[in-house]
Amino acid sequence: MTRRTTVGIVGGGQLGRMLALAGYPLGLDFLFLDRSGDTPAAQVAASLVGEFTNQKLLRELAQRSEVLTFDWENVSIESLRALGRSARIAPPLAALATSQDRIAEKKLFAKLGVPTTRHAAVDSAASLERALREVGLPGVIKTRRLGYDGKGQAVVRNRDDAHRALATLQGAPLIYEEFVPFDYEVSIIGARNRQGEVVIYPLNRNLHREGILRLTRAPWGDASLQRRAASHLRRVLTHYRYEGVLNVEFFVRNGRLVANETAPRVHNSGHWTIEGAATSQFENHLRAILGLPLGTTRARGHAAMINLIGELPARERFLGERELHWHDYGKSARAGRKVGHLTLLDNSAAARDARAQRILRQIEV
Numbered sequence: 001m002t003r004r005t006t007v008g009i010v011g012g013g014q015l016g017r018m019l020a021l022a023g024y025p026l027g028l029d030f031l032f033l034d035r036s037g038d039t040p041a042a043q044v045a046a047s048l049v050g051e052f053t054n055q056k057l058l059r060e061l062a063q064r065s066e067v068l069t070f071d072w073e074n075v076s077i078e079s080l081r082a083l084g085r086s087a088r089i090a091p092p093l094a095a096l097a098t099s100q101d102r103i104a105e106k107k108l109f110a111k112l113g114v115p116t117t118r119h120a121a122v123d124s125a126a127s128l129e130r131a132l133r134e135v136g137l138p139g140v141i142k143t144r145r146l147g148y149d150g151k152g153q154a155v156v157r158n159r160d161d162a163h164r165a166l167a168t169l170q171g172a173p174l175i176y177e178e179f180v181p182f183d184y185e186v187s188i189i190g191a192r193n194r195q196g197e198v199v200i201y202p203l204n205r206n207l208h209r210e211g212i213l214r215l216t217r218a219p220w221g222d223a224s225l226q227r228r229a230a231s232h233l234r235r236v237l238t239h240y241r242y243e244g245v246l247n248v249e250f251f252v253r254n255g256r257l258v259a260n261e262t263a264p265r266v267h268n269s270g271h272w273t274i275e276g277a278a279t280s281q282f283e284n285h286l287r288a289i290l291g292l293p294l295g296t297t298r299a300r301g302h303a304a305m306i307n308l309i310g311e312l313p314a315r316e317r318f319l320g321e322r323e324l325h326w327h328d329y330g331k332s333a334r335a336g337r338k339v340g341h342l343t344l345l346d347n348s349a350a351a352r353d354a355r356a357q358r359i360l361r362q363i364e365v
Contacts (some may be wrong), residue, residue, distance in 0.1 A: 004029050007286065008059075008065030010080070010211060012039035012047055014329040014338065015266050016071035018274070020045045022282035028290075033061050040329045041071075055077040062087035067289050069244065073099045074146050090194075090289035091145075091244035095236075095264040097341045102144045102175045102261070109259045112235040116259040122174040128166050130157060131176035136181040141165040143172045153211075180258055183250035186220060188229040189270045191245045191284040192237040194291045199284060200230045201277060203298040204269045212336065215360055216269045216305040218276065219351065228257055236262065245270070245285040259348060267306070268338070275343050277304030301345045304356035306363065308340040313363050318342060321359070 005028050009016045012034030020030040020041060029059070030045040037049045038109075050057045053076045062068055068080070068089045077097050080089055098104045102119075109116040120131035122141065132139070141162065143152035152172070154165035185208065190200040202219030205228050219226075233248050247267035251258040270281035281297025287294050301323075311333035315326055323345040333338045344359070346352040 005290065006031055006065045007289070008033070008068045009071055009073050010034070010042035010052055010061070010068065011071035013071050014040045014331070015042055016041035017329065017357050018271075018327075019069075019071065019286060021113075021276075022280055022284045026283070026286065028286065030066055031058055031061060039063040040331060043330045052076055055079065055082060058083055059086065069285070069289055070096070070265060083306050091246065091264040094238050095240045095242060095246070095262070099262050100102060100145055101300060105261055108236070108239070108262075112232075112239060112258045113268070114232045114235065117177045117180055119175055120175040122166070122176045125163065125166065128162055128176065132162060135176055135178050137162075140177050140179055142177065143169060145173065154172055180251045180253060181254045182258070184226070184252050185249065185260075186252055187247055187249040187259075187267065187269045188226075188228070188233050189245060189247045189267060189273075189281055190233045190237060191281070191288045191293055191294055192242045193288040194243050197294050198234060198237055198292045199279075199297045200233060200361050201270065201273060202226065202280065202299050203229055204272070206269050206308065209259065210336075212309060212338070213268050214307055214309070215356060216272055217349075217356065218272050218303050218305075219299050219349075220262060221280075223336050224253070225255070225257070230251065232257065232259065243291075244288045245281050269305075271327070271341050272303040272305040272343050273297075274327075275323075276300055276305075276345055301347060301348045302352040303343060303345050304352050305341055305343045305354065306360055307338055308342065308363065309338060310335050312340050317362065318359065321355070324359075 001011040007028055007030050009032050012032040025308055032041045032047040048057050062083055067089050073289045098108050100198040100313040101120050106119050118135045120134055121130045122131050138157045139156050156165055185206045187204050203221050204216045204218040205220035206213055207215040245266050249260045249261040266281050266285050278298045284294055325343045328340045
């Protein structure tokens with residue numbers, strides 16, 4: 001009997017859960033490590049419970065797994081590096097480390113010729129004054145590390161705003177960036193395996209409210225925008241000799257792409273690929289980190305993904321919709337929490353957009 005392959009995943013959130021659900025048809029098994037035993041992933045796979053820095057548990061996870069991966073980027077680099085050669089980890093830790101520091105991300109974009117925002121590091125009132133002179137107003141102050149879903153940042157219109165934000169966020173290394181009056185946001189997702197094979201998904205347009213992704217539509221944009229975004233993404237994948245799925249988020253301003261950040265993992269804006277693409281981002285991530293051939297990323301139609309925030313609405317209101325797919329993460333209700341999503345498919349972008357806006361309004365009411 002052939003031994004089944006186990007994938008170890010650090011983090012047991014909804015992304016880990018969806019990785020496991022995508023991997024079972026491939027004959028894979030999964031083992032998670034999370035601080036809680038009550039996670040979305042623990043409902044579908046075995047889970048070790050303890051801190052992400054617990055070396056005993058990390059070693060057990062590595063010993064029982066073919067490869068280690070992670071379902072969010074704010075895990076301890078030092079703890080994973082301490083495993084040494086006893087563990088194969090993908091995506092590469094260098095990419096994970098860069099994603100954890102906004103200054104490192106900006107340096108990476110500059111090195112690879114990917115356009116990004118003007119910026120400066122801030123760690124004191126004096127360095128903030130220098131940043132204001134060099135970058136100008138308005139701007140955005142962000143924590144360099146551990147920010148997500150709009151947390152740890154503030155828009156500043158004048159010097160007083162800037163110093164208030166510094167006082168609020170003080171104690172953490174910061175970055176000051178120019179404020180980009182963008183027309184909209186997009187992201188692009190691709191996968192690369194250890195053999196160097198690369199596949200790239202259609203571009204996504206994303207709508208955020210209060211820092212949280214609410215709506216993604218894909219495919220989005222013309223062929224030129226897709227080519228440019230894909231070119232930038234390929235440079236990052238090649239730079240790291242990447243294994244796994246990678247997301248790069250851009251602002252679009254007058255048709256120009258301005259890189260904002262990377263995510264070295266499966267990404268919320270790629271959830272539409274479960275039903276909307278020939279191979280989901282979750283399946284391609286698993287294929288990539290295991291060195292398997294990658295699946296085609298062709299869109300099956302015009303997709304929209306709507307995040308369900310705080311609590312789930314009554315599913316009976318929506319399941320009668322044609323080509324609507326419901327995803328419940330098994331989480332308890334809490335303000336600002338992603339508890340599920342739904343995806344709808346249609347034959348045209350116009351029909352998709354009209355339905356998505358109507359359903360989004362119904363959910364928000």
